[in-house]
Amino acid sequence: MINDYFSNFNDWRDLQRLFDSVKAAGLFVVFRPGPYINAETTAGGIAHWATSQVSGELRTNATDYEAAWKPYIQGIIDVVVPNQITNNGPIIAVQVDNEYSQLPLTHAEYFVELEAAYRHGGVVVPLTYNDPGMGSNFINGTGAVDLYGFIGLLVDEYPNRFDCANPEVWSPVMLNYHQYHEQVNPSEPSYFPEFQGGSLDGWGGAGYDGCEILTNANFEDVFYKQNWASNAKLMSFYMLYGYDYGAAIRENRILSAKYDELKRQGLFLRSSPQFYKTDWIGDTSTGDVFVNNSAAFSTLLKNPDSGTGFYITRQNDSTSTVNIDFRLQVETSIGTLVLPRTVPSISLNGRQSKVIVTDYSFGDSKLLYSTASIFFAGKIGSRDVLFVYGDSDQNHELALYLDRQSTSFTQTSASSVRFASSSDDELDTISILAGTSGFVTLWESTTQLILFADPITAATFWAPVVPGPSLNNYWQFGSNDTILVGGPYLVRNVTVENNHTLHLTGDLNSSVPLTIFAPDGVNSVSWNNDLVHTSRQGAALVGQVTMKELQFTKPPTVLDNWKFADSLPEVDTEFSDDDWIVANHTTTNIIIPPLFGDGRVLYGCDYGFCEGIVLWRGHFMGTGAETAVNLSISGGTAFAASVWINDVFIRSTPGDNLTPNMTNEIFDFPSGSIKVGKDNVITVLQDNSGLDETGLAPTSNDPKSPRGISGFELLTGNITTWKLQGKFGGYTNFPDKTRGILNEGGLFGERAGWHLPDFDTSSWPERSLSDGLPGNKVGVGFFVTTFNLDIPEGTDIPISFVFEDHSERYRAFLFVNGWKFGKRIGNLGPQTKFPVHQGLLNYNGKNTIAVALWALDANQLVSPQLSLVVDDYIEGGVGHIHVNNPPWEPRY
The missing domain is CATH 2.60.120.260 (Galactose-binding domain-like)
Structure with missing residues (x-):
């Protein structure tokens, strides 16, 4: 929303290109376009011009605010409608605004207006909402949405908070998500629209590398699976990728260990349709799950149709870093069992969580239980494939029904793996002892394939979808065919030609062995259109993909050959500001009126300069009695300003390493700096850290932030004229529409x-x-x-x-x-x-x-x-x- 006449969805803002890309990747979209999105800065996404031009309260049913957002939302509707899932597009839901309260009524009626605009414009997918706390907002009553979601107990309850300077200090998991959901909207899926995927890190912070540690793979393992334990069925992360944030995909697009953990979790969920529909049975605190060590905590979810059980287990003290061992009582189709049965115990290495499954299906085969984690389960060609993983310093156990009637089968000869068969029920128990690492084929027959790896090795595998004839890469809807590919940094796509040739595309950051599990008919492999020599080792095709020697002009290590020019002629004695804007407003819609002065409003946004640096010049006729100027300068958190009298520098504010959003100081004029009987100029160079997002106050007008000079007084005398200059063209006529409104300052x-x-x-x-x-x-x-x-x-x-x-x-x-x-x-x-x-x-x-x-x-x-x-x-x-x-x- 550039201004009240122009919304720009071109070039890098082209949403259609985004939707085409996610559809090609087989992803669904919950679209959250605002007009308010929070995001820590920039008025929470509200167009800056509206913070000045709109007199009514923002994010309410105020008539002028509705007029401000309607052109933007219409632009959103125009691109959403053809991309809805009902039109074979990727959009499955649209969120109405973000993190807001249903009271007072003006808030709720604002939601009604937004919802009406979407529905009248042809949006038919569910409308959703993201409650900033457990406030039960917009579940029922005026403005209610189709699908309610919430963040947590407190406003912006990101459970591990934001202390990136002390990333090893954890907060405990939240325990009441399930109870809250059952209390307020049990007929809908439990939905987390914005769960912690990283951490903000403000000016003067510790850096995003610390934020990555704070929300690392262990955090994902414990906290995300705790959400599973609350029976959540939809969860979105803030952020997966974006302005770094310590996210799983870093700002430079490098995949981190956090991405590996998300892959492990994501493939388990994709492989487990039994998990899509579960009842919350209870946990160790309710007496429904029994463990022999009070340091362990387990929650049971059960599919009411298949009877599949999911025992989601972590340490009772989720912040603990000590290792613990325990045994778990489970209910299975053959009765009550205490696991494990052939190895001493189940282990948790500090901040770790495990999903122990019972009566689980993979393809046509049955898994009675597994204390190892499931990476992948399903059918590849004619084989039922189960790929489990676990730490190499732990013991693991799984019991399943192996097809020993197959025409041929083999089991691993590794000394750290043991098989035990029961003649009574044909159940096979596989014990994987501590010390087992790397990749191991536990069992292979013409109908079954059982694989094991340590977590790091498992994360080198990918399970790309083999595209179907329609809906292409959409798993379950367009295709149920997949393969396993181990080794490459990234596997992007796979196609199978004539049932024999496998074409892989992807990325390498090193030369690696290639391991492929594909249908038996596949006997030829290409990688990025280059043929790969492979040989068959049992069910696997193995080969090597080699990075080519990169020939390119490397960028210079240190940039040199700089040219230089002064960029502050405004403090020169001869500088003319004749074409600058005269600051003569006496009223403002900014929420904080001038603190002192003569009534003139010196806020940049009121004159078209909402973004970037603004320069102010105050003129007065010198008498010799002037000694100083008192200035209150507002620029947002960690702003700065420098002040001159004529061509003489006074000082900058704030001093030291402070980060206030406003300073109020007296700037003394140096001796001899005043020109008696002549025009004197006070020049203020003022930075702008962005407009505030909405806070916790009852008003939603926080984005109407003062940015400029909030108060002025000449000691002694009068400033006759104030002028200002910001970005070329202001927020209406800035020339660079490609790079956008935030690209340039003054x-x-x-x-x-x-x-x-x-x-x-x-x-x-x-x-x-x-x-x-x-x-x-x-x-x-x-x-x-x-x-x-x-x-x-x-x-x-x-x-x-x-x-x-x-x-x-x-x-x-x-x-x-x-x-x-x-x-x-x-x-x-x-x-x-x-x-x-x-x-x-x-x-x-x-x-x-x-x-x-x-x-x-x-x-x-x-x-x-x-x-x-x-x-x-x-x-x-x-x-x-x-x-x-x-x-x-x-x-x-």
Whole structure:
């Protein structure tokens, strides 16, 4: 929602391309378009112009707010309707706004308006909602949705919270999710629309690597399976991928160990249709599940039709890191058993959870129980396949009915695996002893295949869907055919030609052995269109996929050959602001009116400048009596501002490493800085950290954040005129619609387009970025350089820009081919590394890099360094990446 006339769904905002891609991948979409989405910043997604122009309360039934969101929602409807599942699209639900209360009535009626817009526009899939706590909002009554979901006990109850500086300190799991669901909406599936998949990390934080540890694979193992234990049937993670967040797919698109755990969980769920319909029976606290060690806790879910049991087990103290052993009593089709029966115990290594199944089916075969975890279960060709995994330092046990009547069968000869058969019931028990690691084929016959691996080895396997004739890669709906592929970094797609040739596409980050379990008729394999020599080892086809030697021009390690220009002429004595906007408003819709002054409103958004840096210039006729100016400056968390009188720097605010969203200070004029009888100018260079999201207050107007000068007083005298300048064209007429409304701020160089490709810097002097600004002065300078890349298609080489990890007081804005892709606050951090993807980076040509450097203190050396880091070398199926980096054009 760019402004009240224009919504942009073109180029990188093209939702149709997104929906086409997820459909090709066999994924479903719960679409959450807002207009409010939270996300920690940027007014929670509300268009910034609306925070100034709308007089009514945001996110209510206020008439002018409805007029503001309707064009945007209509644009959403236009792309949603043809992509609904009812039209063979991927969208299965649409969320109505986000994290809100049903009271007062104006909130509920706002939901009614949104829901009516969707329904009248042709949206027929369920409308959903994400309750920020256990508030029972929008289940019944005005504005009620079709499918209710909630986050947790408290507002934004991300159970492990956000302390990335102490990532080993856990919070306990929540125990009342099931009870709450049964109390408020038992007739609907239990739904977590936004469960913790990482952690935010604000300015001055510990860094996202700590957030990844806080929410690591162990966290996923314990907390996500606890949600399963509450009988949840829909769960979405915030985030799987995005602005890093310590997510499973990191910002540079590298797959982490968290992704491996999600794969293990996801394949189990895909393999287990018995889990889709379960009753919550009870747990150890209710007396329905019995363990012999009080340190263990288990919950029983049971499928009422098949009788399959799922004993979801963890430590009673879910934060414990000690290892425990226990035995578990289970109910099975042959009676009550105490597991395990052939090995001493079931083990949990600290923060670990296991799903122990009973009376479980795989293909046409039956598994009585397994204390090993299930990675994959199903049918491949004519074989029933069961792939289990477990830690190599633990004992595991499974009991099943092996087809010993098969024409031929083999069982592993590994000394750490034992078989025991019962003549009474034809039950076979397989004991996997501690010390078993890697990959082991436990049992193989013409009708069955039983596999075991340790968790790390299991995660090297993929189970891509063999596309069906319709709905292609949609498991269960379009196809029930799959294969197992072990070894590659990523397997993207698989097709089978004439029942004999297997075509795999995917990625490699190293040369690896290839292990394939496919239907018996498959005897030929290709990898990314290259034939792979394979041989048959039992049921497996084995071979080797080898990375090709990559021949390309490597990016420079350290960027050099910088050109430099001053980007703060506004503090020069001769600078003219005749064409600037006069700040003369006396009313505002911003929720905090001016704190003091003469009634003039000095908020950037009221004059069209809601995003990025804004410059203010206050004029007064000097008498010699003026000694200082009192300024209250609002810029959001971790903002900064620098203040000058004429061409004399006073100081920057806030001082030290503070992160307030507003400061109120007296700026004393240095001796001799006032020009008596002449025009004097107070210049304020003010950063903007984004507008606030909605908080916990009864009002939803928090995004109407003051950004600018909240109060001013000249001591002594009067400021006769205030003028301001922000991004070129303001939020209505900014020229770069491709890169978008957030891309540019109000720095002189930004307004002139110095950051854009093909801007001519030939007349600029050379100056190294690490030399900082000339004379160690305060101000802003633009540094521009170029370099070339020549990286062939068929390779995926994630590249990041990395600043030095000093603690100098500066702000740097990184532009890559015109795209603002990094904001470095030297004295706060934590972010020093900024991944930039192919498509923004031109991998086959020239790249223009610009850094706007703002030094905050006088006579302090600021020496940033910027280097390029190749995060990985990946070969494979990325495909062509379109480059669209519009060049510089004259603006004045």
